[in-house]
Amino acid sequence: MNIVVLVKQVPDSGAERALNSSDNTVERGSANNVINEMDEYAIEEALKIKEAHGGEVTILTMGPERASESIRKALSMGPDKAVHVQDEALHGSCAVATSKVLAAALGTLNADLIICGAESTDGRVQVMPHMLAERLGVAALTGARKLTVDGDTLTAERQTDEGYEVVTAATPAIVSVWDTINEPRYPSFKGIMAAKKKPVQGLALADLGVAADEVGSAGATSAVVEFAKRPPRSAGTKVVDEGEGGTQLVAFLATEKFV
């Protein structure tokens, strides 16, 4: 099975993150950048499917030059090769434009199965898989906590607020996964060494037939008008329990009319 995994580089969600006041886009220069956590689960799922059914796993990333660090890291887990879409004009792309570019790149890769994270930790818009399915005319099985592959039939448990839905489709399809689906492997030393030699194909917008003014800040379908730091919450009262902690807590809740 020919599997493509979408991998996005994001600023570390455990550190302070910011927007850039010059153009209201995400500050990626100073941030510690990492693989979007959910995408590691997507890679793991792809590798498991390859191990069980054969085939090839390709990483696809759209992002600036420094996203290549994350691509190497992804490859060190075991995928075969990568495609890096990189173009100055992409800076500031909205979700609609991102989906246009990723769809064009996927168009060159002939995937039976596309796997991605359910959401990114920076934008968190959770729309990419259905946007891509719409553009490519393939099935979308999103929010999967379990995936089974039987020939060309995919069955997923899609997590919902009430429980889960069982959904099925035939390949070609795109599947997005939550972190409940598996436990991603750590790259081995051998994997890290091997990753250095794996092919990474660079693609620019011109290679994809997408015009520069359809993407980036120029082609954005939405714009950040302004932003501000939210004033940090200040700590209120803190009491040490000396046998009355529970009572004191409820007394506070009572003054706030919660009990």
Next chain:
Amino acid sequence: MAEVLVVVEASKAAGVKKVTLEMLTLARGLGSVSAVVLGGPGAAAELTDKLGEYGAEKVYAAESDDIDGYLVAPKATVVAELVRRVQPAAVLLPSSQEGKEIAGRLAVKLDNGLLIDAVELAGDGTATQVVFAGSTIVKSKVTKGLPIVTIRPNSVTPEPSASSPAVEQLDVTVGDADKLTKVVDRVAEQKGSRPELSEASIVVSGGRGVGNADNFKLVEEMADLLGAAVGASRAAVDSGYYPHQFQVGQTGKTVSPQLYVALGISGAIQHRAGMQTSKTIVAVNKDAEAPIFELADFGVVGDLFKVVPQADEEIRKRK
């Protein structure tokens, strides 16, 4: 006045969801409100009264087994056709997984911008989003096409405004391209009859400090006394104390209740990402240095196994 379309979220158990009432309230500031019900045959009938109570002047009913039987795509097609026909001033959808997915497909179909997770929406379509773990407030606008905006639950207070909506049945013809992903089963995994996590006005969450799955009864008991939903930290979920759909935080639910109670939760930045905008926060943690105290309006440094039962007793007394 132009119409504003509100895509209704409802459940079999609870009927029209609170986020829908919030959207109806917001939509009144933008135009004449039309609710869109997407569901199986007969889905609209039991929702119409409630939608009218909150200001829907019209209800579009798209009812078909195909809408329930296939994932997301048929719903997006129906809404896109309606948008092309009535040229609304805006489309509002719930910020649930499915609401966002419909919005995404709709944006591609119409080659239109979209804004996800708005907590406010001004009359001119400017949306307010809270991003980066609640640290940054962003005002944004759709610059191509009409505003397609998903609304985060618990953002506004629903306000009734009575009207008696006319119901218009939409013709639903779902093509093969929208039938690629079949829903073969829906399985409920309810944990008691508590309010839904993302909509609850009080949330009581437990972390690793709760110690094991059995002890989560303590969290549930306090939640029930307060009429609250139960949440959990990722460490608690990963340790198998509580199911994943109740996880609060960066990779779980974002909640914004009136009151958030954190029990045995350290308050890591990724946890804060999901609860930082709660109105009032209280915490019980035995470590006086736990970061959760930096944002707690009231914190008790102590053993939750002592503090919580005492608090429960006190709540019962005051009832």
